[in-house]
Amino acid sequence: MPAYAAQRDDERAAFRRALDAVEHGRDWKKEAAVLERYPLLPSLEALELTRRIGKAKKPDEIKADEIEAFLARWPETLAADDVRRAWLADRAGNGRWKEFRAAYAPGLGREFACHDLAARLADGEKLDFAKDWTALWESSTALPASCDGPLARSVDAGVIDGARLRQRIDRALDAGQSGVIDELVAHLPAAERPAATQIALALRDAPAALKQAATWPDDTRHRDAVVAAIKRVARRDADGAADAYAKLKARYQFSDKQKGDVAAAFALYRATEFDADALERLASVPAASQTDGTREWRVRVALAASDWTAALAALDALSDTQKADAEWRYLRARVLAKLDRKSEAAPVFAALAREANFYGFLAADWSGEAYTICPLTLAADRDAEKSLREGALDRAFEWRAVDRLRDARREWDWAMARFTPPQRRLAADLAYREGWYDRAVFALNKGDELKLYEQRFPLAREPQIRRESHETGLDPAWTYAIIRAESAWVEDARSSANALGLMQLLPGTAAQLAKTENIAYRRAEDLFLPDTNIALGTRYLSQMAEKYNGAPWLASAAYNAGPAPVARWLAARGDLEPDFFIASIPYRETREYVARVLAFSVIYDWRMNGKALALAARLPRNGQAYAAPKDDTPRKAVVCPAAAEPADAASATAAPGS
Structure with a gap:
């Protein structure tokens, strides 16, 4: 072993011992000599110092000189930022504003920016809205508690007036942020507080707001609260929201715009359930109340009904921004072809086929062209x-x-x-x-x-992924794509649902699989071990594939959303062609996920083989058998025309098929 490597190993061992000592409140200094030149020494010192700051019982227990010395010793480091934050929080908490200002530096976040406002007010300074509040005021989330004092002082001084308060409340209403409104209610004129409170309630607990709405006065702000509550209830209970609205219309003089917004909400949420009248409702929403959501769901509902004329009309009604998106360009070409307007569809397919995204790959399949992928390399420096x-x-x-x-x-x-x-x-x-x-x-x-496809789509752990995929009947490119879409190669990834590791498995699912497949597994943290995670993940993916005759697109949807929703969608629309079926998936996350996974499959297939299985081949009709490609399976050529401007496969937002 080279001397440097041996030295670094010794330093790491000493650092682990020192880190354990600091985290358990023991003295770590006996390791200091070994760590004198070790890169993580400042982090170790910072951890000890921040712990001392947090445990200090008296304001003067730690001196400013010690903090200043540390910051000077390790300037421009994360360790210095950590110590500075801990010190600033402590000084602010103790009202030691002079020491706070001496150590403060901009860029530490909103909490400390507001502490700085408090410090300046304590020094007798006057605040200016444009200079001191604009960035904080335009954020869409609630202010930290450290802003409470400066906010109250600024309102009292007229720096923040009623118009600015109402402006922020309106932005919060649009963003659905009840906490922002809660923090502002007390600063409003007394006459405006009840309505603002009801707006916050409508965002936080819409059913409760609708129950109370029968007793509210009929004024502009209370109407805003009622409409907000109806729109939110409609997401989960369109019929209940419609009933409440019918009763409240007699009490409130809703504006035409508010009536249109309610109609748009009812139409949108009925559309996601594919109600019989959804298409008619979506088309009849007033232009002023149309949103990207209502416009796109008008297309999806028409496609689900195989109503090509209505689908083309809905595609024509999309916004210019939406029309430029690859999904809608592809679907337009498909609909034109369905209407026997193939001469109009052909140039759309041809243009799309020069993009390296999900729709581009499928467009290339329709037009019989090679895939366009134009990789770049980084010059070494x-x-x-x-x-x-x-x-x-x-x-x-x-x-x-x-x-x-x-x-x-x-x-x-x-x-x-x-x-x-x-x-x-x-x-x-x-x-x-x-x-x-x-x-x-x-x-x-x-x-x-x-x-930079090499770096963005790494062929990591290739021997294991090939082996595990072949043992479970999977295409290795698809396994790679699932890993890339699930965790982006973060080995210790943990989702909000507690799915863990590279292939994002739930611990209970993993334990069950490990038992039936005789794979070593003791505890949930084992899923952070790539070997274990991939061994279990490929077997779970194989189980999903078996449910759908091997079809990667359906198995991918079930891997993301679960088999139960996929079963409902298939029961309702399983006879659709795969691209139109996927466009009709109610869950946006799942639509995007399927598109990502299948696009990534093409890229990984190309990375491994120099060519790629046709994406259309990965989209068998529901009920048709599908088998993973073999090494000698015919694959499509991948080219890079001189004028090609490939787009990112990860940007695809839904998956078509043929």
């Missing part, structure tokens, strides 16, 4: 790369080396926020080459970076 590694990136990689992935990502994100675009690309490539794939995936997300 070892000197620049070396300079990047000398600071925060080195610390990020070290956190990863000692198995502290959350800390590693914090350090990485802190560094990336300070890099130039060329530096960020170099850092992403470095992470890719170091096997930290998720950092590259997340970093390369716009412009020409989307063409």
Whole structure:
């Protein structure tokens, strides 16, 4: 082992011991000599210092000089930011505003920005709305508690007047943020408070608001509250909302715009249930109340009914922004072909076929063209790369080396926020080459970076993925695509539903699979082990595929939404062609997921084989048998015409088929 590597191993071992000591309140200084040049020494010192700040029982227990010395010793580091935040919170909590201002630096977030306003007010300064409040005021979420004092002072001083309060309430109403309104009610004139309270209630508990609405006065703001409540109730109970609206119309003089907005809400939520009158309702919504949602669902309902004339009319009614989206261009071409207007459909398919997204791949299948994928490569710059590694990136990689992935990502994100675009690309490539794939995936997300397919679609763990896929009858490209869509290669990913790891398995599902498949599995945290996760995940994916005769598009939908919803959709619309069926999936997340997975399957197939199985072949009709491709299965050529401008497969938002 090289001397440097041995030294770094010793440092990591010492750091682990020191970190454990700090986290358990023991002295870590005996390890300090070994760690003198170790990249994570400032993080270790910061952890100890922030813990001391948090446990201090008296304001003067820790001196400002000690904080200043630390900040001077480790300038421009995440460790310094952590200490600064802890110190500022402590000084603000103790009303030590002079020390707060001495240590404050902009860019630490809204909480500390408001503490800074309080500090300046304590020093007798006057606030200015444009300079001090604009950024805070335009946010769509509630202000932190540290803003309460400065807000009250600013209202009293007229810096924030009634018009600005009402403006923020209106924005909160549009954004559905009841907490924003709650924080402002007390600052309104007394006559305006009841209506604002009811608007907040309508957003927070719409059924309760509708029960109370029969006793509210008929004024502009109370009408806003009633309409907001009706629209929110309609999401889950369109019939109940309609009944409530019918009763309240006699009490309130709703404006034409409000009536139109209610009609749009009823039409939209009936459309997602594919009610018989949904198409008629959507088409009759007044123009002023039409939204992107009502316009797109008019298309989806028409497609689900195979009413091609109505579908084309709905496509014509989309906004210009919507019409430019690949999904709607593709569906327009498909509908034109259904109406036997193939000469009009052909140029749309041809243009789409030059894009590297889900619709582009399917358009290429319809037009008989090769797939267009134009990969770029990053030029090596070892000197620049070396300079990047000398600071925060080195610390990020070290956190990863000692198995502290959350800390590693914090350090990485802190560094990336300070890099130039060329530096960020170099850092992403470095992470890719170091096997930290998720950092590259997340970093390369716009412009020409989307063409860096090697880094964005890594062929990680290929021997295992090929082996596990073949053992379970899966296409390895599809397995890769599921991993990429589920976790983007974040090994310790955890969803809000507690799905874990690369393939996002629920612990209960994993335990059941492990038992039936005789795979070693002891506890939920085992799903953070890639070998275990992929072994179990491929078997679960195979079970999904078996439910649908192997069809990847249906199995992908079930992997995302669960088999029960897919069963309902198939019972209602299972005779649709796959592309139209997927366009009619009520869950936006699932529509987008299926599109992503199948587009990623094409890209991974190309990455592994130089060619790709036709996407249309991955979309058998419901009930038709599908078998994973083999090595000798015919695949389509992938080309890069000189004028091609490929788009990102990840941007696809729904999945068509043939």
